[in-house]
Amino acid sequence: MTLKYRRALLKLSGEALAGDRGFGLDFNVVERMTDEIKAVRQSGAELGLVIGGGNIMRGSQASQQGMARVSADYMGMLATIINALALQDILEKKGVDTRVMTAIRMEALAEPYIRRRAVRHLEKGRVVILAGGTGNPYFSTDTAAVLRALEIEAQVILKATNVDGVYSADPKKDPTATFLAEVSYQEAIVQGLGVMDSNAFALCKDNKLPIQVFNINQPGAIVRILRGERIGTIVQ
Numbered sequence: 001m002t003l004k005y006r007r008a009l010l011k012l013s014g015e016a017l018a019g020d021r022g023f024g025l026d027f028n029v030v031e032r033m034t035d036e037i038k039a040v041r042q043s044g045a046e047l048g049l050v051i052g053g054g055n056i057m058r059g060s061q062a063s064q065q066g067m068a069r070v071s072a073d074y075m076g077m078l079a080t081i082i083n084a085l086a087l088q089d090i091l092e093k094k095g096v097d098t099r100v101m102t103a104i105r106m107e108a109l110a111e112p113y114i115r116r117r118a119v120r121h122l123e124k125g126r127v128v129i130l131a132g133g134t135g136n137p138y139f140s141t142d143t144a145a146v147l148r149a150l151e152i153e154a155q156v157i158l159k160a161t162n163v164d165g166v167y168s169a170d171p172k173k174d175p176t177a178t179f180l181a182e183v184s185y186q187e188a189i190v191q192g193l194g195v196m197d198s199n200a201f202a203l204c205k206d207n208k209l210p211i212q213v214f215n216i217n218q219p220g221a222i223v224r225i226l227r228g229e230r231i232g233t234i235v236q
């Protein structure tokens with residue numbers, strides 16, 4: 001099977017793991033997501049995974065309710081590690097080899113993130129789950145995804161969402177919103193399309209890393225994208 005992208009970084013938001021519950025983990029959703037990830041490994045592509053934590057804790061929200069932002073952000077980073085362990089457990093039950101690597105040291109349960117080791121794991125066919133965001137407060141897991149994608153030399157960032165891709169406006173609020181199959185970095189900024197937060201987006205733009213935004217609820221979507229099919233929106 002020929003692959004357009006041999007190494008990719010998948011960004012899964014915490015929200016995606018919560019399904020309709022809106023909070024915590026919906027294991028039916030985790031089952032589906034891990035099936036998708038398993039299919040990626042079967043295609044032969046190498047996959048790094050950055051997982052969000054918004055289903056458990058968002059630093060900015062907790063700080064609005066009275067917590068210090070920095071503490072709240074560390075809680076958010078810990079939340080991403082909780083999600084990573086859940087994905088690892090279910091993936092390994094399905095026979096997918098994985099390693100969790102954390103940006104905040106937590107050796108009792110995962111390896112510390114070391115770039116060269118992460119690359120080695122990928123070369124050996126393991127799915128590397130990169131948890132703990134960037135390890136720094138005031139950042140997001142979108143930024144972590146771009147940073148890690150650049151570090152591991154992923155050819156594309158796959159941004160999983162619950163909509164089909166990027167629209168000219170929010171399709172839930174504006175009935176005239178149109179779907180955009182291809183967008184340049186500049187268009188996304190000028191039109192305020194909100195593909196990722198601005199830090200993460202700038203890092204992609206400056207390093208010409210393409211972002212593929214797609215609907216994770218479409219079975220087989222990740223593998224089809226890796227083979228070069230046009231699904232969702234490509235920002236490049």
Ligand code: UDP
Binds near residue numbers: 054144
């Ligand atoms: N976070 C952080 N630094 C990082 C990544 C994440 O401080 O490098 C914190 C931040 O508080 C954020 C929370 O972790 O709100 C969860 O991550 P995010 O909101 O990006 O998750 P997602 O929205 O993708 O589920």
